[in-house]
Amino acid sequence: MIHQPVLLEETINCLMGDPNGLYIDCTLGGGGHLKALIARLGEQARVIAIDRDIQILELCQEQLTDSRIRFVHGNFRDLSRIVEPEELGQVDGIMMDLGVSSFQLDQAHRGFSFHQEAELDMRMDKSSGLKAWDIINLCPEEELADIIYRLGEERYGRRIAGAIVKARNIKTIDTTLELVEIIKQAVPAHYRREKHPARRTFQAIRITVNDELGAIEEALPQAVEALKPGGKLAVITFHSLEDRMVKRFFSERTRNCICPPRQPVCTCGGQRAQLRLLNRRPITASEEESLSNHRARSAKLRVAQKI
Numbered sequence: 048m049i050h051q052p053v054l055l056e057e058t059i060n061c062l063m064g065d066p067n068g069l070y071i072d073c074t075l076g077g078g079g080h081l082k083a084l085i086a087r088l089g090e091q092a093r094v095i096a097i098d099r100d101i102q103i104l105e106l107c108q109e110q111l112t113d114s115r116i117r118f119v120h121g122n123f124r125d126l127s128r129i130v131e132p133e134e135l136g137q138v139d140g141i142m143m144d145l146g147v148s149s150f151q152l153d154q155a156h157r158g159f160s161f162h163q164e165a166e167l168d169m170r171m172d173k174s175s176g177l178k179a180w181d182i183i184n185l186c187p188e189e190e191l192a193d194i195i196y197r198l199g200e201e202r203y204g205r206r207i208a209g210a211i212v213k214a215r216n217i218k219t220i221d222t223t224l225e226l227v228e229i230i231k232q233a234v235p236a237h238y239r240r241e242k243h244p245a246r247r248t249f250q251a252i253r254i255t256v257n258d259e260l261g262a263i264e265e266a267l268p269q270a271v272e273a274l275k276p277g278g279k280l281a282v283i284t285f286h287s288l289e290d291r292m293v294k295r296f297f298s299e300r301t302r303n304c305i306c307p308p309r310q311p312v313c314t315c316g317g318q319r320a321q322l323r324l325l326n327r328r329p330i331t332a333s334e335e336e337s338l339s340n341h342r343a344r345s346a347k348l349r350v351a352q353k354i
């Protein structure tokens with residue numbers, strides 16, 4: 048499994064607190080961040096490593112035999128349930144490195160890649176229900192166009208959705224390369240020459256299948272609750288909607304009152320700030336890293352500390 052971790056040093060440097068503390072890696076993936084973290088921790092430290100992809104989890108578990116790590120197959124949106132009751136409010140650092148890992152993209156049969164023929168699946172957790180096939184073949188055209196436009200930031204979302212519906216009225220769309228061909232035919236020729244024309248649509252479908260934005264939204268407050276005062280939350284995003292969500296959440300939790308500025312009377316119950324930002328602007332990859340790892344180009348790291 049080869050997954051080149053992004054913003055590795057930056058993330059671990061920001062996250063590190065007590066070397067014998069408790070840490071959570073919410074997105075184990077290839078274990079790159081986890082390995083770097085564990086190398087900096089002492090004998091008494093403990094790390095909970097979570098991934099919703101059982102194959103990834105089992106592979107990492109085989110490679111990383113370390114009694115300090117507790118591996119959990121689960122979704123980080125259930126963080127409060129994954130953390131033991133006595134650990135709540137005791138965590139020194141939590142990291143999330145969102146999106147898919149290279150391992151998932153490389154496994155052709157999972158259907159994440161627009162380069163390889165496979166069934167339309169794209170589930171990170173194979174035990175969960177909805178597949179890419181369901182969205183492509185059953186979603187109403189308007190909704191499909193909205194998904195592709197909003198989550199893929201695809202300017203030809205409407206045209207692509209129209210072409211998908213036209214094709215599926217003749218026969219169901221069953222494989223990744225069938226879908227790629229429909230997208231290619233739907234977009235203008237110049238667009239086909241720029242980047243891969245199916246890139247954004249595949250991203251949108253993957254985000255929907257795995258409800259990636261919903262998981263982040265639910266997980267962030269739970270992460271804050273799990274941290275101890277002084278504990279840190281580091282989130283790496285690759286998508287503008289994800290980043291906006293993290294930025295807005297951090298900004299709300301760093302304010303003492305979240306009422307609109309001109310509102311004469313406070314109605315939010317006088318919320319107290321729970322977080323302090325460690326970096327006002329997100330940390331991005333160096334030119335060197337962006338050149339050697341193209342995923343790093345869109346990565347943004349935001350870190351906040353619990354007050």
Ligand SMILES: C[S@@+](CC[C@H](N)C(=O)[O-])C[C@H]1O[C@@H](n2cnc3c(N)ncnc32)[C@H](O)[C@@H]1O
Binds near residue numbers: 074079144262
């Ligand atoms: C970008 S990779 C992480 C790479 C890892 N930091 C490394 O250095 O190798 C993201 C991983 O998070 C997992 N993942 C994504 N969303 C998740 C969620 N809601 N709960 C748990 N795991 C999730 C994916 O299955 C994938 O393996």
